Amino acid sequence: MTIVEQPKASGTTGGAAPRGALDAAALRADFPILDQEVNGHRLVYLDSASTSQKPNVVIDAVSAYYREYNANVHRGIYTIGEKATAEYEGARARVARFINAPDSHEIVFTRNATEAINLVAYSWGRANIDRGDAIVLTEMEHHANLVPWQLLVQEKDGDLEFVPISDDGLLRLEVFEVLLHLKPKLVAFTHVSNTLGTINPVRQIADMAHAAGALVLVDGAQAVPHVPVDIEALGVDFYAFSGHKMLAPMGSGALWARRELLEAMPPFLAGGEMIREVHLRRSDWNDIPWKFEAGTPAVGDAIGLGVAADYLTALGMDAVRAHERELVAYALEALPRAVPDIAVYGPMDLDLRGGVIPFNLPDIHPHDVAQILDRYGIAVRAGHHCTMPLHERLDLAATARASFSVFSTNADIDALAAGLVEVERIFRG
Amino acid sequence: MDDLYRDYILEHYRRPHNFGVLDDATTSHEGSNPLCGDRITMQLGIRDGKVAEVAFTGRGCAISQASASLLTDEVKGMSVEAAAAYRADELLDLLGIDISPARLKCAMLSLETLDAALADLDASASPAAVAAEEPA
Missing domain, CATH: 3.40.640.10 (Type I PLP-dependent aspartate aminotransferase-like (Major domain))
Structure with a gap:
């Protein structure tokens, strides 16, 4: 365990002194839902922008x-x-x-x-x-x-x-x-x-x-x-x-x-x-x-x-932000390496982007992407994410979206990258 | 492991049958699933009470596009009555894959759009509709 059972609040979050880096791999033990297999694979939950998972202390x-x-x-x-x-x-x-x-x-x-x-x-x-x-x-x-x-x-x-x-x-x-x-x-x-x-x-x-x-x-x-x-x-x-x-x-x-x-x-x-x-x-x-x-x-x-x-x-919101910034940096590098034709939307400046990666693979509908990823236990959102005017502005019918939380790890992004390679293999034949 | 993405489904998605635009369509309808952004325009050329020609355009997921490809093959040459009576379970049999509840709307978009195009045909052919088009 990396945190105390019932953490005490310690004043403000904005100006708090920097705490230690966040150990997401260890934190995962706090989230019981992550300890399961889906379709024979470790659950890789990448839909925290939709809803996050809950730690034991909350449950x-x-x-x-x-x-x-x-x-x-x-x-x-x-x-x-x-x-x-x-x-x-x-x-x-x-x-x-x-x-x-x-x-x-x-x-x-x-x-x-x-x-x-x-x-x-x-x-x-x-x-x-x-x-x-x-x-x-x-x-x-x-x-x-x-x-x-x-x-x-x-x-x-x-x-x-x-x-x-x-x-x-x-x-x-x-x-x-x-x-x-x-x-x-x-x-x-x-x-x-x-x-x-x-x-x-x-x-x-x-x-x-x-x-x-x-x-x-x-x-x-x-x-x-x-x-x-x-x-x-x-x-x-x-x-x-x-x-x-x-x-x-x-x-x-x-x-x-x-x-x-x-x-x-x-x-x-x-x-x-x-x-x-x-x-x-x-x-x-x-x-x-x-x-x-x-x-x-x-x-x-x-x-x-x-x-x-x-x-x-108790985790420290500065540490949470730093962790998710690193995840975004890793994803922006790892995903195009695995599937070079991927299109990723939104700001590429890491200082201006939170832990949200919207993407598309050419000529593959995001619902199909999400459906095939689910075979490998990977949960991403597909659709318009309740921003239809924004999709219209970007001339996109829909997007797939991977999003992170405190418990997300580089291993989750590796799983997503491998899953996307499979999506392309199935669709490109 | 589901086998939603069987080869023939993907083949219909990559090279859909009856994909295109009719020059002289009798009826036409655009259907969409706003939730996923699937969109299909279905056009029918009716001659002698039969679906003589059928074509569709649109974009969407593999299931919605393969469904439209298969369905248009199926109804081509049918009488208008038979096409209008074509049922959802027949289309699911035609697709031949297990469709989860979340994807049912994708699979059914083509049929809903076909039904709407045929309903437009009825409406425009009815005496009430003809009367309504006449100048007051």
Whole structure:
């Protein structure tokens, strides 16, 4: 074991002192799902951008909740109810520490990044977007950071504008500068592209947007598991992310937003928990963040999210980033060596790319690639990865995508390379 | 080890039969599987109640393209009624491979597109459709 069983959070992640390099091969023992064969081969899981696998500490924390203190939160005047509440709120504090948020009340638990963005679109958006108001997005957004805004501007008769990308998958900030003359109310963009891996310059974009009077929302779903995220340093207004991509349970996620924004925003979902007083014809809202957490929350999943945040903190997000950077460097060299006609998309500058490798083999559909790789126990994603407009922009029907996490190794990339050689052998005959 | 990619499937994928464009198609339809980006345009030339000519274009996975190649061979020369009655299980038998649930949509795209092209034919031939095309 390379880490302690229940790692303690140690302050911020962004400015933490560098820890030792990450020993992914040893870490794999923490992820029980990896210890199996699929179709007679070692499971090679290369789809962490879709969802990551979960370490024992997270699985055990969820299990312990159900086995030992399953009870509703903020209600029971009894011992296990109080423990459930304390652990749930403790998880909120752990998540706040993980992204260096100054105040844990600025963390709203959601099911995933999609729900977090929808919360902002419905609550802040409906109260603040009027006819003719512009929202600036980018061409590389996941549908989760596109469709909620389409619905909003359709309802409000507002406008969407898009920052285009260059052919190597970087945002064209000189065009963004021009779009800011439209005085948008909001600029919403992804921190790390789920399809191309592009790491966007969040601080620079946020500063430009703020100077033009816009608020800034960042989709951090692909960032929090892979790069150090320091909310204070990023200087944004809303930050949405999923838990299940950062080693935490399915159905966990969070929205961070500045306190004054959350306090001014009307509720999103309504019901129990989010109220202070209810009368037959009117109600008063609870304080933040509970104003946005109507109904019984996913308590066990939130506790698991808190443990996952501590696990990553103990590894050191700088070490995680360095590890995945090395994996990308290795893959960009090893894959074309094995299959010289492979096309790899996205930025080739290692400093600008997270652990995501989208690719195609000429005249072989990515579904066929993924299907044949599965014979060898290799799991990659094939399709449009919920970025249909981005694929259209790049004139691609679909791509295959290999993506990494803390437990990924060069051996996984070697297996992928060997699998791709087999794909070509089968198809080229 | 599955044998989805048998030689004849790959052969139909590499050199699909009836791949091309008809100059004088009676009916034509474009079908797609948005999830995987498979896309097929199916064209039919109908004479004397028969599928006299059939052609398709498109791009997609080996399963969707081989399926279109095999299906167009099969329905060529059929009566319009017989082509419209062609069933999914017959196409699966024709493909002769085990299709997992995840790939069923790939295999069925050709048949769905054929059915839609034939339905367009019915719609345009019906009196209601003809009436609708007349100037008001």
